[in-house]
Amino acid sequence: MKTSLKDIAETLKLSKTTVSWVLSGKGDEKGISLATQEKVFQCAKQLNYQPNLLARSLNTGISGTIGLIIPDITDSFYSKVARSIEMEAEAQGYSLMICSSESEIERENRMIRLFKAKQVDGIIVAPTKVSKIEIQNLVKEGYPLVLFDRYFPEMQTNYIIIDNEGSSYELVKRMIDNGASKIAIITTNPHLRTMNMRREGYARALIEANLPVDPDLYGEVTFVDYEENVFKALDQIFGKVPDVDGFFFTTHILALEAFRYFYEKGININNGYELACIHGVSAFRVLAPNMNIARMPIEEIGKNAVRILLGDIKYRLENSNGKKEVETLVLPCSLP
Amino acid sequence: MKTSLKDIAETLKLSKTTVSWVLSGKGDEKGISLATQEKVFQCAKQLNYQPNLLARSLNTGISGTIGLIIPDITDSFYSKVARSIEMEAEAQGYSLMICSSESEIERENRMIRLFKAKQVDGIIVAPTKVSKIEIQNLVKEGYPLVLFDRYFPEMQTNYIIIDNEGSSYELVKRMIDNGASKIAIITTNPHLRTMNMRREGYARALIEANLPVDPDLYGEVTFVDYEENVFKALDQIFGKVPDVDGFFFTTHILALEAFRYFYEKGININNGYELACIHGVSAFRVLAPNMNIARMPIEEIGKNAVRILLGDIKYRLENSNGKKEVETLVLPCSLP
DNA sequence: CTGAAAGCGCTTACAG
């Protein structure tokens, strides 16, 4: 049913070699007569020939596919980066396989193994918490790899992160400049370096302004059941510091939940409070038009991830197994 | 560097056949001695053998991969369905390739061709407006295919949609029951059957309640630059019908934009207005806690899409080229 | 200007 090179070769009484060369655009280079080339193209079109990319990949060792693993495809940050990566990869002639790890370490490891088995040329991953085993294997094998959003300082890998500390610092500084002095931080997953840095930026801004880093203004929320836990954390903060006058949210998810809290408690958060959040979603334009938002450089992340990965892939092709030195990028957020 | 079946066979002085059988779990069935099996497993583990799935697929004609094409991966509806499909596919032993068509017909066609070239076993697609050529080809070839969200009545395909007319009717009925009588509809892409059905449901509810279907309450927004166009549509409606008392949004995207409008104009939409929307996003819980929302049966869509697709795939394997009759599903939304 | 042959890494009748 499906037509193959062989079918074309047989109908035209040519060799598969010739057909393959013509179809892959090497006709002129290989000095194949225009007449023959024309015949081949004609026949291919007529039989509706579609090359079997699997066979090609098996032969060349190049799949033309890169793998992307993100914690959650429904998270607006990750899905936007995914789109950016898809567009960039496509522009470079690569296709993309996307998988969610669901923040489960075992899923992440499984996905990496799957990608390798499917012979993807390289992998981009926003690693989940403590993910290690398979990422370590990738590093050991010199498999083209780019991490983003999170990274492991003890591992020699390419990575792209945002300037978590600096962005947080700038956000909190703006809140202070606008008059806030009792600024709470609502954060999660403190074991993540990412979150640590955000907390540090927050603290630096406070200290610089001679404000205390008050533990009573620290709201930490476990990620499971975060809906409920955001409420608890806010209850506590309002209990201990009733005149709190600012909130710094380390993620948009926490902020959205907090807005639900404010709404339910009848707190008009857009009046008398300073707000800040890392990463913005469209609902914020309505919910809190004045919130200070550090906008993620989505396009930059996507473009650079693909660029670095393809660089590694190319390098590896040319210097079999040679290991290129890693590239690390700390991108600034755009601030108000 | 990478170990293959051959490497194991050679180190163990066995044939590739034996090794392949053992590793694919057919050792007992083929009567291979436990001693040999043990040796093979040992060696595979030691050499860190990972089968090349490309080679297997080329041989068996089964890639174990299904392709998914959605208009926009950053849209919360589509990304949630994507996640549901990914989970369900994985549970069935399939992996998933996701691509966005970006609502561009040429991209969609290209993606379908790519999927075929990569030999995916079947394709799930939420088609874009007028997409046809390649989908028609798929149908003609009997390629396993499931459409969702949108479909083409003139084509014999599996599809899963929600009950657009019924859900819209129910939503508008609730608004009327709650006292609204001048209900505007804000909609887009009127050439889509989906949107047409939603408008028809809206009209039926009005007519049933002896309310006029007032053209002045009809707000149609082109999808490009919809931000701006939502504002224009609302301006017009308020201009012509100042005492409008309800808004039915046919998509969450339009509603979000409208909330921005209400906010900017200082209209307290949660007071004196009835609201309804097809598909809910988390921000609505804060922006409009009383809005009537028809919740999409995300899990149902995902599960059924995979079930139907795998059914087709299996059927086709067993009856080469036989065409199974198509399955069409109209799922209800859950209503308030 | 064109072709025969080997090989990518698997699986699977067929044979003993």
Place this chain on the structure above:
DNA sequence: CTGAAAGCGCTTACAG
């Protein structure tokens, strides 16, 4: 109980 061989659909030296 195990193996030699063909084949999936390509690409690419090598040869003429």
